[in-house]
Amino acid sequence: xxxxxxxxxxxxxxxxxxxxxxxxxxxxxxxxxxxxxxxxxxxxxxxxxxxxxxxxxxxxxxxxxxxxxxxxxxxxxxxxxxxxxxxxxxxxxxxxxxxxxxxxxxxxxxxxxxxxxxxxxxxxxxxxxxxxxxxxxxxxxxxxxxxxxxxxxxxxxxxxxxxxxxxxxxxxxxxxxxxxxxxxxxxxxxxxxxxxxxxxxxxxxxxxxxxxxxxxxxxxxxxxxxxxxxxxxxxxxxxxxxxxxxxxxxxxxxxxxxxxxxxxxxxxxxxxxxxxxxxxxxxxxxxxxxxxxxxxxxxxxxxxxxxxxxxxxxxxxxxxxxxxxxxxxxxxxxxxxxxxxxxxxxxxxxxxxxxxxxxxxxxxxxxxxxxxxxxxxxxxxxxxxxxxxxxxxxxxxxxxxxxxxxxxxxxxxxxxxxxxxxxxxxxxxxxxx
Amino acid sequence: xxxxxxxxxxxxxxxxxxxxxxxxxxxxxxxxxxxxxxxxxxxxxxxxxxxxxxxxxxxxxxxxxxxxxxxxxxxxxxxxxxxxxxxxxxxxxxxxxxxxxxxxxxxxxxxxxxxxxxxxxxxxxxxxxxxxxxxxxxxxxxxxxxxxxxxxxxxxxxxxxxxxxxxxxxxxxxxxxxxxxxxxxxxxxxxxxxxxxxxxxxxxxxxxxxxxxxxxxxxxxxxxxxxxxxxxxxxxxxxxxxxxxxxxxxxxxxxxxxxxxxxxxxxxxxxxxxxxxxxxxxxxxxxxxxxxxxxxxxxxxxxxxxxxxxxxxxxxxxxxxxxxxxxxxxxxxxxxxxxxxxxxxxxxxxxxxxxxxxxxxxxxxxxxxxxxxxxxxxxxxxxxxxxxxxxxxxxxxxxxxxxxxxxxxxxxxxxxxxxxxxxxxxxxxxxxxxxxxxxxxxxxxxxxxxxxxxxxxxxxxxxxxxxxxxxxxxxxxxxx
Numbered sequence: 001x002x003x004x005x006x007x008x009x010x011x012x013x014x015x016x017x018x019x020x021x022x023x024x025x026x027x028x029x030x031x032x033x034x035x036x037x038x039x040x041x042x043x044x045x046x047x048x049x050x051x052x053x054x055x056x057x058x059x060x061x062x063x064x065x066x067x068x069x070x071x072x073x074x075x076x077x078x079x080x081x082x083x084x085x086x087x088x089x090x091x092x093x094x095x096x097x098x099x100x101x102x103x104x105x106x107x108x109x110x111x112x113x114x115x116x117x118x119x120x121x122x123x124x125x126x127x128x129x130x131x132x133x134x135x136x137x138x139x140x141x142x143x144x145x146x147x148x149x150x151x152x153x154x155x156x157x158x159x160x161x162x163x164x165x166x167x168x169x170x171x172x173x174x175x176x177x178x179x180x181x182x183x184x185x186x187x188x189x190x191x192x193x194x195x196x197x198x199x200x201x202x203x204x205x206x207x208x209x210x211x212x213x214x215x216x217x218x219x220x221x222x223x224x225x226x227x228x229x230x231x232x233x234x235x236x237x238x239x240x241x242x243x244x245x246x247x248x249x250x251x252x253x254x255x256x257x258x259x260x261x262x263x264x265x266x267x268x269x270x271x272x273x274x275x276x277x278x279x280x281x282x283x284x285x286x287x288x289x290x291x292x293x294x295x296x297x298x299x300x301x302x303x304x305x306x307x308x309x310x311x312x313x314x315x316x317x318x319x320x321x322x323x324x325x326x327x328x329x330x331x332x333x334x335x336x337x338x339x340x341x342x343x344x345x346x347x348x349x350x351x352x353x354x355x356x357x358x359x360x361x362x363x364x365x366x367x368x369x370x371x372x373x374x375x376x377x378x379x380x381x382x383x384x385x386x387x388x389x390x391x392x393x394x395x396x397x398x399x400x401x402x403x404x405x406x407x408x409x410x411x412x413x414x415x416x417x418x419x420x421x422x423x424x425x426x427x428x429x430x431x432x433x
Numbered sequence: 434x435x436x437x438x439x440x441x442x443x444x445x446x447x448x449x450x451x452x453x454x455x456x457x458x459x460x461x462x463x464x465x466x467x468x469x470x471x472x473x474x475x476x477x478x479x480x481x482x483x484x485x486x487x488x489x490x491x492x493x494x495x496x497x498x499x500x501x502x503x504x505x506x507x508x509x510x511x512x513x514x515x516x517x518x519x520x521x522x523x524x525x526x527x528x529x530x531x532x533x534x535x536x537x538x539x540x541x542x543x544x545x546x547x548x549x550x551x552x553x554x555x556x557x558x559x560x561x562x563x564x565x566x567x568x569x570x571x572x573x574x575x576x577x578x579x580x581x582x583x584x585x586x587x588x589x590x591x592x593x594x595x596x597x598x599x600x601x602x603x604x605x606x607x608x609x610x611x612x613x614x615x616x617x618x619x620x621x622x623x624x625x626x627x628x629x630x631x632x633x634x635x636x637x638x639x640x641x642x643x644x645x646x647x648x649x650x651x652x653x654x655x656x657x658x659x660x661x662x663x664x665x666x667x668x669x670x671x672x673x674x675x676x677x678x679x680x681x682x683x684x685x686x687x688x689x690x691x692x693x694x695x696x697x698x699x700x701x702x703x704x705x706x707x708x709x710x711x712x713x714x715x716x717x718x719x720x721x722x723x724x725x726x727x728x729x730x731x732x733x734x735x736x737x738x739x740x741x742x743x744x745x746x747x748x749x750x751x752x753x754x755x756x757x758x759x760x761x762x763x764x765x766x767x768x769x770x771x772x773x774x775x776x777x778x779x780x781x782x783x784x785x786x787x788x789x790x791x792x793x794x795x796x797x798x799x800x801x802x803x804x805x806x807x808x809x810x811x812x813x814x815x816x817x818x819x820x821x822x823x824x825x826x827x828x829x830x831x832x833x834x835x836x837x838x839x840x841x842x843x844x845x846x847x848x849x850x851x852x853x854x855x856x857x858x859x860x861x862x863x864x865x866x867x868x869x870x871x872x873x874x875x876x877x878x879x880x881x882x883x884x885x886x887x888x889x890x891x892x893x894x895x896x897x898x899x900x901x902x903x904x905x906x907x908x909x910x911x912x913x
Contacts, residue, residue: 001786001858010778013785014680016649016802021686026679027552031769034514041763045523047538054535058528061750070479074486076516082495084506084834085706089893090886091438091829094493095705098486101446104904108473113909114902117706120564123750131607154746158575162609206467232459234469247750257539258529258751259564260708272900278706281896282907285888289442295896301567302599302840306606313600314565314696314711318704325486328446331476336457343462367463388532396530 049393051255055421056393059204059371059412061122061149062258063250065228065338066416067326071252074325081318085278089293090285096292099317100280102324109230110244111237112266116277118316119263122224122247123152126196127159128265128276128310129243133194133220134165135274135309136242141165143187143195143219145179147172147202150401165193177205177364177373181212188217194242198224199233202401204346204371204410205364210239227251227264227323228342229369231335243267252326253319262319272296276310278317341415342370349413349422350374356429363408371412373398373405378432380407386432392425434863436499436832439491440887446485447904451475473905492887493705494834500860502787504806504837504849505598505645507675507697509780512767515701515760524759529751533736539755540735543728546762547712553765553773554671554691555684556714560723561753566672568748569692569711570604570639572724575745576690576715577637577666578608579722583743588636588665594622596646596841598672601639610636617843620646620799622656631663641670642686643677643804645841645849647784657687666690666719674698675853676781676805679774689716699761710757724748779854780805783861787852790865794872798844806851810844811872818876821846826890827874827882831867 007013014022032040051064075081079094086092086099099117106115119125130142142160144153146169156167168187171180179197195217199207214221223236225246236244248262249255267275273296281295301308327335350361350372362372376383380397387394395412398405413422454476459468477485495501501508518524527539547559563569574591581588591605592613605612613635615626622640631638638660643649650656660667669683669691675698683691695701696709703709715723725744726737737752768776781804788797788807796810811821825835825848837849852861871879883890899912907913 001782005785005789010782013778013781013802016651017677017681018651018654021654021681023555023679023681023685026770026773028549028765028770028773031772032766034512034767037763037767038514038518040766041518041542041759042521042523044542045518045521045538045759047541048523048527049531049535050522050526051528052522052526056528056531058530060530062528062530064526064528068479070483072520073483074490077487077490077493078497079490079493079495080705081702082497082511083493083705084501084503084508084703088825088829088835089891090826090883090888091494091834092705093887094489094491097443097445097492098489099705100902101904103902104445104447105474107903107905112903113906114900120568120708121750123747124564124568149750151747151750155749158746158748159607162607164609206463208464208467231472231474232457232463232469233467238469254525255528256525257527257536257755259749259754260756261750261754269906272902279900279902282901282912283892283896285891287889289888291888291891293891293893293896295893295900295902297897300599301603305599305602306612308599308603308606311567311571311600311603311607312565313567314694314703314709315707316564316704317706318702318708321486321705324446325482327474328477328482328485329479331452332472332474333452333455333476335474336455336472340457340459340462343459347462367467384532388534393528393531393535 054391054393055424057395057411057413058393060396060410061247062255063412063414064255064416065250065414067252067254068329070329071322071325075318075322080321086294089291093292096280098321098324100282100292102320103280105324105327106264106266109227109235110225110266111235112244113269114272115266116275116279118320119265119277119312120316121261121263122245123155124159125245125263125265126152127156129222129245130156130160130165130194131163132243132274132276133222134163136271137193137220139191139193139219141168141192143168143170143192145170145172145198145201147402149202176366177201177203178207178209181209185216192219194220194222196222196224200226200229200369203364203373204368206367206369214240226369228335228339232339242271248319248323251323253322260316260319262316262323273299274309277312278315338415342413345413345417346370346372352426353429356426359429370414371410374409374411376407376409380409383432387428390428392428434832436830437885438887441488443485443488445904446475446477449475449477449481451477499832499834500856500864501834502836502850502852503834504851505672507851507853509700509853510855511700511702512764515763518763519756519759524756537735540728542762543752543758544730544735546758549765550693550712551714553678553682554714555682556691557717558720558723559712559714561712561758562724562748563711563713564749564754565707565709566692566694566711567600567604569713570600570670571607572713572748573668573690573692574604574608574637576719576722579745580719581636588634590634591636592630592638594640596644596843597639598645598670601670620648621650624652624655627656628659631659631665633663635663635665637666637668639668639670641673643673646799646808647803647806648799649804653686672697673805676777678777680777690719695757695761699764701757701760708754708757710754776854783852783854783856787850787861787865791868794869806849808841808844809848809850811846811848814872815846819879821848823879823882824871827871827879828867829883830885833864833867
């Protein structure tokens with residue numbers, strides 16, 4: 001090949017790189033065989049403890065649901081996972097139809113008309129939703145609950161800073177953990193472009209006031225959902241939500257130490273031209289067969305450049321395929337059963353913990369989904385370390401996100417927690433006090 | 434090569450026969466007012482679902498199916514061992530909020546990957562947090578801004594060459610900056626135009642080198658001086674890093690900030706559009722501004738450091754697309770110092786070879802060497818009514834994924850071709866022969882292509898005119 005090019009050495013291929021910027025090699029170790037790499041990486045990772053060998057009650061946005069083997073079998077089809085973005089629809093009908101079905105399944109859960117094929121995660125979906133609310137409404141203020149996971153708040157800040165948006169926080173009710181409606185009303189002005197509310201909220205508490213919040217304002221209503229909970233809860237579309245976002249990881253993806261995730265993003269039909277991200281549309285081929293293709297691309301970076309709705313290009317499509325496959329494998333019956341299991345287990349666990357002297361759960365009264373707040377009278381660190389020493393990982397400390405909740409932890413359960421896991425937790429809590 | 438893609442008249446999951454709905458008992462768990470009445474997701478036998486997606490996958494084309502010379506996308510072989518490693522329970526079932534003592538393996542892997550990427554890019558510190566290349570750009574610009582504010586300045590212009598990827602403009606726009614575009618001459622940044630554009634308002638100049646024409650900007654140090662002399666920063670778009678590993682680096686070229694596309698250079702799979710990973714490297718003066726948390730090592734334990742007062746905060750949840758970081762880490766270990774250098778050598782050789790083979794078949798503007806990709810033009814065929822889109826669609830009939838088309842805009846009827854290093858001479862020759870044959874074909878054959886794919890040419894105008902984005906909307910509007 002070099003000869004065909006009239007060159008004598010590979011070095012000549014790099015003759016256009018000036019001498020003063022040339023490198024003569026990389027300061028890295030020599031390459032290894034596949035077998036060596038596999039044993040080395042496996043050994044290195046074995047220093048991690050997993051949710052499989054340590055009953056773990058963490059959630060706070062990421063949940064360890066059981067994923068049927070069929071889901072991974074489907075996303076392991078190399079025709080899907082080694083493909084690029086389907087810019088050439090004739091060669092890519094498979095992933096296009098899968099993603100259109102994903103959009104459709106998300107719309108069934110949320111009661112929206114349209115969904116995109118993904119944002120990076122729920123926190124960037126929130127940032128994009130605030131920007132979209134501003135584009136549609138024009139107002140400069142976006143309201144969020146103060147009871148919000150800190151990373152959602154900081155990502156939102158970074159996503160909206162350039163657009164000149166001001167983020168204001170609305171208090172939570174200290175009795176119920178729901179949004180403080182009186183405080184919300186104080187914040188409502190003409191300059192509020194949107195309001196974000198989560199159901200279930202950061203505390204795992206169901207937000208029962210979505211209807212009242214909708215009625216209180218003409219600003220855009222953005223609702224954050226847990227897609228599993230959504231299988232039994234009234235869809236935000238019923239309450240007149242404009243945009244629905246959420247973390248879609250629970251739909252068929254493992255927690256993966258925090259990534260990749262799946263940002264759910266859905267909206268009403270009237271807003272689709274201001275929506276960020278890729279969308280798949282239904283159409284026909286020239287022979288009249290049903291076909292799918294990427295559409296509304298004039299909103300996107302490769303066409304609209306600095307006027308694009310978002311800079312997103314590579315997204316989380318394969319996780320969207322996993323989500324579609326998961327929903328198709330479980331069906332409405334399976335999804336609702338998982339949701340009911342989570343509800344029941346969380347309620348029973350909170351009640352059982354509340355019987356243990358030195359602990360109070362749940363902190364907030366009223367219905368919760370799969371999470372609740374627990375108070376450690378013995379101090380967070382003492383209890384957390386005692387649990388770890390017994391091979392159990394307790395919930396996340398609230399103090400990182402809400403300073404006033406120093407010795408409080410957020411506990412999550414899924415259908416995967418066995419009775420033995422829960423008995424072990426209770427026994428250890430009894431021994432700690 | 435003869436090729437015929439599978440076709441099934443595969444119904445939507447919503448159109449398949451569903452089993453009956455079952456009730457779940459929610460008494461005492463959810464107030465009646467909050468419950469939904471129904472959920473219209475079908476209940477299908479599991480094997481029907483597997484068959485559905487298997488059929489759909491057969492109507493899709495990946496790198497494992499065939500040649501995929503999509504310019505600027507680096508569609509190379511995704512090694513299978515990396516897939517197995519990323520699926521280990523010690524990756525998949527580790528929660529990111531776990532106590533540091535229980536995640537030492539993950540933190541160590543991140544710490545070592547940061548160091549390896551810093552070596553490849555010639556940077557001092559790396560964050561693994563950004564989820565994709567575009568998010569890496571956005572992060573890099575936030576870092577530039579934080580650094581600039583810290584010095585008490587408020588620069589607000591980002592300069593971008595006309596050959597740049599669309600994401601450069603969009604990332605700068607999203608961060609709220611004004612954009613100044615500079616033209617090219619002979620496929621390179623025009624230095625006089627750049628000098629005229631740079632001012633005390635310039636926050637950063639974004640450049641990819643080699644650029645999207647596959648041309649190495651040999652005046653890169655002069656470019657760096659022009660930008661730095663006015664107090665601006667130089668940003669490296671890492672989409673084309675696959676061309677230069679071990680031969681030069683963004684750091685060596687005096688860039689201050691650089692992002693990596695792990696799904697390109699370090700061959701994590703593209704997933705049909707994602708997930709990717711877009712780490713960002715910086716020189717020392719920008720290090721205090723990196724997103725939190727930063728992975729640190731105290732000699733015995735790894736930690737997640739949140740106490741960084743100058744940090745920009747976070748750009749997405751948690752620490753990055755970890756399952757992809759595992760794959761990239763494994764790939765770097767497998768290649769090592771010589772392997773990575775060989776990757777770039779072979780990628781550059783393959784690109785120059787295909788370009789050589791296509792001379793006389795298509796226009797191949799700009800003389801000299803190319804790096805990992807090149808841009809050809811089909812404007813010579815417009816006289817007979819054939820356009821680049823027709824060539825692209827016709828290539829599919831021979832089992833080839835088309836190159837990137839109509840980009841960059843400087844070349845008319847552009848085809849941007851990046852063969853990558855993992856293709857054989859036989860594949861490259863077959864591609865060149867196919868291209869040589871189809872440019873001679875009758876316009877009717879080209880206009881009606883593709884003929885051998887699951888569906889014929891797709892009506893994209895119809896999709897945009899009446900956007901139908903869900904089953905729910907389609908059925909409510911009786912559009913199905």
